[in-house]
Amino acid sequence: MRKPTIQDVAKAAGVGVGTVSRVLNNHAAVKEATREAVLKAISDLDYTPNPHARRIAGGKSYTISVLLPVVTTEFYVRLLDGLEHAFQEARYDVAIFPLLDRLRLERYLGSHTLAYQADGLVMASYNLTALFHERHVRSEQPTVLVDAYADNVDCAYMDNTAGGKIAGEYATTFAGQIYAIWVETELDQIFTTRVFDERRAGFFSALTAAGRQIAGEYISSFDTHVARTVAAQLLTEAEFPCTVFASADLLASALIEEAEVRGLKVGSDIKIIGFDDQPWAERRGLTTLHQPVESMGYEAASLLLSRLAGHQGPPRARKFTPKLLVRSST
Amino acid sequence: MRKPTIQDVAKAAGVGVGTVSRVLNNHAAVKEATREAVLKAISDLDYTPNPHARRIAGGKSYTISVLLPVVTTEFYVRLLDGLEHAFQEARYDVAIFPLLDRLRLERYLGSHTLAYQADGLVMASYNLTALFHERHVRSEQPTVLVDAYADNVDCAYMDNTAGGKIAGEYATTFAGQIYAIWVETELDQIFTTRVFDERRAGFFSALTAAGRQIAGEYISSFDTHVARTVAAQLLTEAEFPCTVFASADLLASALIEEAEVRGLKVGSDIKIIGFDDQPWAERRGLTTLHQPVESMGYEAASLLLSRLAGHQGPPRARKFTPKLLVRSST
DNA sequence: TTGTAGGCGTTATCAC
DNA sequence: GTGATAACGCCTACAA
Numbered sequence: 249m250r251k252p253t254i255q256d257v258a259k260a261a262g263v264g265v266g267t268v269s270r271v272l273n274n275h276a277a278v279k280e281a282t283r284e285a286v287l288k289a290i291s292d293l294d295y296t297p298n299p300h301a302r303r304i305a306g307g308k309s310y311t312i313s314v315l316l317p318v319v320t321t322e323f324y325v326r327l328l329d330g331l332e333h334a335f336q337e338a339r340y341d342v343a344i345f346p347l348l349d350r351l352r353l354e355r356y357l358g359s360h361t362l363a364y365q366a367d368g369l370v371m372a373s374y375n376l377t378a379l380f381h382e383r384h385v386r387s388e389q390p391t392v393l394v395d396a397y398a399d400n401v402d403c404a405y406m407d408n409t410a411g412g413k414i415a416g417e418y419a420t421t422f423a424g425q426i427y428a429i430w431v432e433t434e435l436d437q438i439f440t441t442r443v444f445d446e447r448r449a450g451f452f453s454a455l456t457a458a459g460r461q462i463a464g465e466y467i468s469s470f471d472t473h474v475a476r477t478v479a480a481q482l483l484t485e486a487e488f489p490c491t492v493f494a495s496a497d498l499l500a501s502a503l504i505e506e507a508e509v510r511g512l513k514v515g516s517d518i519k520i521i522g523f524d525d526q527p528w529a530e531r532r533g534l535t536t537l538h539q540p541v542e543s544m545g546y547e548a549a550s551l552l553l554s555r556l557a558g559h560q561g562p563p564r565a566r567k568f569t570p571k572l573l574v575r576s577s578t
Numbered sequence: 579m580r581k582p583t584i585q586d587v588a589k590a591a592g593v594g595v596g597t598v599s600r601v602l603n604n605h606a607a608v609k610e611a612t613r614e615a616v617l618k619a620i621s622d623l624d625y626t627p628n629p630h631a632r633r634i635a636g637g638k639s640y641t642i643s644v645l646l647p648v649v650t651t652e653f654y655v656r657l658l659d660g661l662e663h664a665f666q667e668a669r670y671d672v673a674i675f676p677l678l679d680r681l682r683l684e685r686y687l688g689s690h691t692l693a694y695q696a697d698g699l700v701m702a703s704y705n706l707t708a709l710f711h712e713r714h715v716r717s718e719q720p721t722v723l724v725d726a727y728a729d730n731v732d733c734a735y736m737d738n739t740a741g742g743k744i745a746g747e748y749a750t751t752f753a754g755q756i757y758a759i760w761v762e763t764e765l766d767q768i769f770t771t772r773v774f775d776e777r778r779a780g781f782f783s784a785l786t787a788a789g790r791q792i793a794g795e796y797i798s799s800f801d802t803h804v805a806r807t808v809a810a811q812l813l814t815e816a817e818f819p820c821t822v823f824a825s826a827d828l829l830a831s832a833l834i835e836e837a838e839v840r841g842l843k844v845g846s847d848i849k850i851i852g853f854d855d856q857p858w859a860e861r862r863g864l865t866t867l868h869q870p871v872e873s874m875g876y877e878a879a880s881l882l883l884s885r886l887a888g889h890q891g892p893p894r895a896r897k898f899t900p901k902l903l904v905r906s907s908t
Numbered sequence: 909t910t911g912t913a914g915g916c917g918t919t920a921t922c923a924c
Numbered sequence: 925g926t927g928a929t930a931a932c933g934c935c936t937a938c939a940a
Contacts, residue, residue: 253933254935265933270910282909300639303633304630304932307935346655346658395585398711471858509839588927607926627917628918635917635919753928
C-alpha cells in the first residue's frame with residue numbers, strides 16, 4: 249500500500265489539492281467545514297506530507313541543520329537542548345552534523361549535502377566570517393551563529409570576557425595569592441575557540457582594575473588526568489591561603505580532589521572558582537560561573553525561526569552573560 | 579546567483595538533461611567525450627545535485643539517517659566514525675538525529691519527518707523489535723541495527739557477554755579476591771541498554787567455569803564523582819591482593835586514582851581490568867577490553883549499503899567481540 | 909472560498 | 925548514444 253499523497257487526500261475529501269495544501273500550511277481562507285473535511289481525510293488516510301516534495305516545490309522541509317564541533321561535552325548537550333526546545337515548539341525537525349574535523353565541515357558546506365538543503369542552518373562555535381572569506385560559501389540559506397559572533401549574521405553568544413571579569417572581581421575580594429588555570433585547545437584554526445582567551449582577558453582586566461597581580465598561571469587540557477597533574481603542580485608551588493580561578497569546572501574538580509588529598513581546606517586554605525556550573529557543581533559546593541547555555545540555544549533558534557517566518561532587517565546579536573554562583577568552595 | 583541545476587549543466591555542456599543525469603548516476607552508455615564535457619560543466623558551475631529532487635523523482639537522495647540516543651559519549655563518536663567512513667566511501671551523506679527521549683523517537687518514526695525519508699536508516703542501540711511490536715511502524719525503508727540485535731533485520735552488534743567472559747577468564751588467572759563494579763543505567767525501556775547485564779553474565783559464567791566466587795559487587799553510575807565514591811567504598815572493604823573488573827573504563831579510572839591515593843600498588847596489590855579502551859587507557863596502562871566500535875559501525879553501514887544496492891536475502895547479523903589488551907594495571 | 913495549472917530539480921522511459 | 929518528455933509530490937499563482 250503506497251503512501252498516500254496530497255492527491256489522495258484531495259480526492260477523499262472531495263476537494264482540490266490546492267485546498268489541502270492550504271489547510272496543511274494554514275493558509276488563510278479555508279471554510280471551516282472544508283478544513284475539517286480535509287483534516288478528517290488526512291487522518292483517515294494517515295497522510296503525512298513528503299518533506300522532499302515540499303522542499304522541492306519551494307516550500308519548507310521543516311528541518312533545520314545544526315552544525316557543531318564535537319558533541320561530547322556538557323556544553324553542547326545543553327546547547328542542543330535549548331535549540332531543540334525552540335525548534336520543536338515551532339514543529340521543526342533538527343538534523344545534527346557533528347563536524348569532528350575541518351574536512352567534514354567542508355564536505356557539509358559542499359552544498360550538495362542534506363545539511364545544506366534544510367530550511368535553515370545553525371552553526372555553533374564557528375568563525376563563519378573566516379569561512380566565508382576563505383571559500384566562496386553560498387549563504388542563501390537563513391543562518392544563525394550560536395556560541396560565536398560575526399557582524400553579518402544573526403548570532404547568540406556567551407560573553408566570556410564578562411564571565412572572566414566577574415570571576416576576577418570576585419577573586420579580588422579575597423586576600424592572599426591569586427592563581428589561574430586555563431585550557432589550551434589545539435584545534436584547527438576554524439575551530440579555534442577563543443573562550444579561554446576571553447575569560448583570561450576579562451579576568452585580568454578585573455585584577456588590574458583592583459590593582460592586584462596574579463601569582464601564577466597554569467595551562468591544562470580537558471583531559472581529567474592532565475587536569476589532575478596540573479592541579480598537583482599548582483598546589484605544590486602555591487602559597488596559601490590563595491584563590492584559584494579554574495576556568496572550567498573540570499579543572500576545578502581536579503583541583504578540589506587534589507586539594508582534599510593534600511589535606512587542604514577548600515573554601516579557606518584555598519578558594520576555588522570554577523566556570524560552567526556543571527550538574528555536579530552544586531552538590532560539591534563549587535563556586536562557579538553559570539552559563540545560560542540553554543537560553544542561548546533557545547534564543548539562537550528563535551532568531552532563525554523569525555527569519556524563516558520572513559523577518560527582514562539587519563543582523564541581530566544576542567549576548568549572554570554568565571552568572572556567579574557562590575558556594576562553599578569560596 | 580541561484581544554485582545551478584541540472585538544466586544549467588546540460589546547457590553549458592551542450593547536451594540534454596538526460597545525458598547529464600546519466601553521467602551523474604554512471605548509467606551505462608555515455609560516450610567518453612560527452613561524459614567529459616558534462617563533468618567539466620559540472621565542475622565549472624560547481625554544480626551539485628539536489629537530494630530532495632532526486633528523492634522526489636524516485637531516485638536516491640544519497641543520504642541516510644542515523645538515529646541514536648545521546649551523541650555524547652566516546653562510544654557513539656567512534657560509532658559515527660565507522661558509519662560515516664563507510665557511507666562516505668559510497669558517496670552517501672549522513673544525517674544524524676539524536677533521540678534524546680522516546681517522544682522524539684516516535685516523532686521521527688512518524689514517517690513525515692525528513693529523518694525517515696532518507697534512503698536508509700541506521701538505528702543505534704534500539705530494540706526495534708519491541709518498537710515494531712508496540713506500534714505499527716512502517717518499515718518499508720532499508721534499515722540496519724547497530725549495537726543492537728533483532729532477528730528480523732540486518733544488524734551489527736557487540737558481544738558484551740563474550741567481553742565479560744573474557745574479562746572473567748582473565749581475572750581467574752590471578753589469585754586473591756575478585757570484585758566487580760557495574761553500571762546502573764536508568765533509561766526508558768526502549769532505550770534500556772543491557773550491555774552491563776551481558777558483561778556481568780559473561781563474567782560470572784567464566785568465574786563459575788573456573789570454580790571461583792566473587793567477593794563483592796558494586797554499582798556505580800557514569801558520573802565521575804559517583805565512580806570515585808564507589809571506588810573508595812570498594813577499596814575500604816576489599817581484601818588485598820585482589821582483582822577488580824571495572825566494567826567501564828571510566829570506573830577503572832576512578833578506581834586507579836583512588837587506589838593510588840591510598841598508596842596501593844596498581845598491578846600488584848590490586849589488579850584492575852577495564853572495559854572500553856578509551857583513548858587514555860594505554861597511556862595510563864589500563865588493562866581493558868577493546869571494542870571494535872568503528873569496525874562495527876563500518877560493517878553496519880556496509881550491510882545497509884548492500885541492501886541499497888539491491889541485495890536480497892534473509893537478515894544478517896554480525897557479531898563483534900571485544901579484545902583483551904593486557905597492560906600494566908594487571 | 910476553491911479548483912486548475914504550471915513549475916520546482918531529478919530520474920526514467922521513450923523514441924530517434 | 926542521446927534528447928525530449930512524462931512523472932514524482934507539493935506549493936503557489938491565477939482564475940473562477
